[in-house]
Amino acid sequence: MNRVPPDPPPPSSGTGPSPAAPVSSTSRAARRRATEGRVLDRARALFAERGFERTTIRAVAAAAEVDPALVMQYFGTKRNLFEQAVRAVPEPAAGAGTDDLPDRLLASLGLKLGGLPEGTLATLRSMLTDPTAAEHAREALGAQIASVAAALPADEDPELRAALAVTALVGITIGHQLLHLPALRDAPADRLAALLRPALAALTEPHPAGPAPGESAP
Amino acid sequence: MNRVPPDPPPPSSGTGPSPAAPVSSTSRAARRRATEGRVLDRARALFAERGFERTTIRAVAAAAEVDPALVMQYFGTKRNLFEQAVRAVPEPAAGAGTDDLPDRLLASLGLKLGGLPEGTLATLRSMLTDPTAAEHAREALGAQIASVAAALPADEDPELRAALAVTALVGITIGHQLLHLPALRDAPADRLAALLRPALAALTEPHPAGPAPGESAP
DNA sequence: CCGCTCGGTCAACGCTTGTAGAGTGAAGCG
DNA sequence: CGCTTCACTCTACAAGCGTTGACCGAGCGG
Incomplete structure (x- = not known):
């Protein structure tokens, strides 16, 4: 009754030049x-x-x-x-010489504000109302959080800081891509990045040799 | 099949007074x-x-x-x-001697992490999949953003900064209250607030080293 | 050239959902 | 006491959904 198609080769994404496939173009x-x-x-x-x-x-x-x-x-x-x-490309393929944590965070979620994969948007859209999507989201977010936390000093609540940073970016993405808030839609992506970088830095860098500068001394 | 016998609604049982009592309380x-x-x-x-x-x-x-x-x-x-x-209590009735912007933001969304009104949760839950809820959310979020932006210096993208702050907090709330991410659930509310305050400050206070606007805190 | 394979369509079922209208029995009022 | 009112229930319907099995016609191997 339940015809499960035999595992077809992972389709989609990327030009798949069929290797040694003598199939005609429109076979x-x-x-x-x-x-x-x-x-x-x-x-x-x-x-x-x-x-x-x-x-x-x-x-x-x-x-x-x-x-x-x-x-x-x-x-x-x-x-x-x-x-x-x-099921399509959640992982950041880059990973190369990315500089700070904030930049990596922005790259993974924020910077792609202009165009992050539709699969991710579908998951985001459904994660609050569908159990499967929620599970998927929890998994992906958990991985992201763990990955970020691994780059934070272990003595200062790395998981919590990472979770806050990631979920905050998720919220911004939702407001931008899914809710289409005008205040966010009208802003260029690099402006967003410029504004977010110090905030993310404040979240991820606990106390670099004393409280952040600019704190008006009493 | 699902016969539910009507239970006596008032918890006032005990020695049943005669039903002849013209109790106006349960009119x-x-x-x-x-x-x-x-x-x-x-x-x-x-x-x-x-x-x-x-x-x-x-x-x-x-x-x-x-x-x-x-x-x-x-x-x-x-x-x-x-x-x-x-339709239930979105507005912060407090508004009293709240100090900075970060604290006000945290109060309006973040600090209530432990218990913000169910009506808000219902809107948050449905806003990505239901047009009516989405409209409601856009409206409420827009008001929040405008209110926050009004407290920011007018020459530094107040709307954008406010929108980023508010949506970031929405994301955190979602991760906490709706997605139940373990990393967030295990943290006490004041710890969240302590971690978020500097980040929000970084978002809302542009460049402390730069030319300070004429606004001076009393 | 034939017949099996298989991509693709058609029509239908069973279920759940929001919703409508007739009905019922007790409370209220004269 | 009898009539009206009103909170509340029963039954039903139409629409939309995911899902199914029979069917058709072209490709392709024999």
């Missing part, structure tokens, strides 16, 4: 992959825009110009479709 | 008000816990031990029920 398999990718794409966009519950299989199918039953045949379940659609 | 109107309040209460709690879509009229009615049709009769519409339930 049967190619078309199938294309359709599946299209469905996945539209699903991701709709999930990011409306969230899990308000996105119907029928709407996804219509957006991909296929029959609803086909979506079911491919993914078996709406939940599975969601998970497949969301 | 018809009083009972009606009590029922309506109970429905509103349960609705608020469920909306805060599951969000608008996943909260059904039937569930609210069951939690309030009444018939679903009664909920409809009282509120006419699920949307209306939501709006009535959410």
Whole structure:
């Protein structure tokens, strides 16, 4: 009853030059992959825009110009479709010579304000109303927090500071990308970064040889 | 199948006085008000816990031990029920001798981390997936932002700074109250406040080394 | 050239949801 | 005491949802 499609090779993302594939350009398999990718794409966009519950299989199918039953045949379940659609690049591939913690934080969430992957937006959109998305978000956020905390001095509540920094950035992202608050939408990304850097520094650098400068002495 | 015998609503049991007592305390109107309040209460709690879509009229009615049709009769519409339930005390009544901006911000959102009104939680929970809640949230957040911005120097992007501060706190609240991130749940509220104060100060006080605006603290 | 495979469609089921309207029985008032 | 009122319940409906199984037609191996 529950036709689970055999693990297809991880699709999507990136030009997949089929290695040693003598398949013609529009062969049967190619078309199938294309359709599946299209469905996945539209699903991701709709999930990011409306969230899990308000996105119907029928709407996804219509957006991909296929029959609803086909979506079911491919993914078996709406939940599975969601998970497949969301499974896309959460990790910061950079990791190179990133300077401070604030910059890394901004890079991981803040700086991509202009365009962070739709899968992430879909998860953010649904995480407050869907248990699966909530679990996914808790997991991803927990990893982020742990990663940030690892770079903080161990004697000053690194986990808590990291959690505050990450969730604060999540809130800003929500206000910007999901709620479309005008005050945030009208600001260029680098301005946001410039304003946030000192605040994040204050969160992550406890007391660098005394209280922060500028504290008006009594 | 779900016959719920009407329990005696007033906790005044004991030696039952004769029902002939024309107790005005539990008059018809009083009972009606009590029922309506109970429905509103349960609705608020469920909306805060599951969000608008996943909260059904039937569930609210069951939690309030009444018939679903009664909920409809009282509120006419699920949307209306939501709006009535959410309409509750957003404004900080304090406003007294609050010192700095950071403290005021923390008071309005952060410090109440332990217990901020369920109506607010319901709005937060639903704002990403329900248009009405989103509008409500945009409105409330906009007011908050404007109020904070009014206390910032006018020449340094007050709206943007205020928006960043407010949305950051919203993110932290979400992570704490709605997502239940362990790193945040295990921390006492005053520790959060202590960590956040300098960060908020960094956000709201632009460059202390620079030319101080004429505003001098009394 | 035939028949199996398989991408894709059609029509339908069962369930839950918000919502409407008729009904009921006790409280209130004359 | 009898009529009205009103809080409250029962039953039902229409719509939308995820999901299913039968079906069709073109590709492709034999």
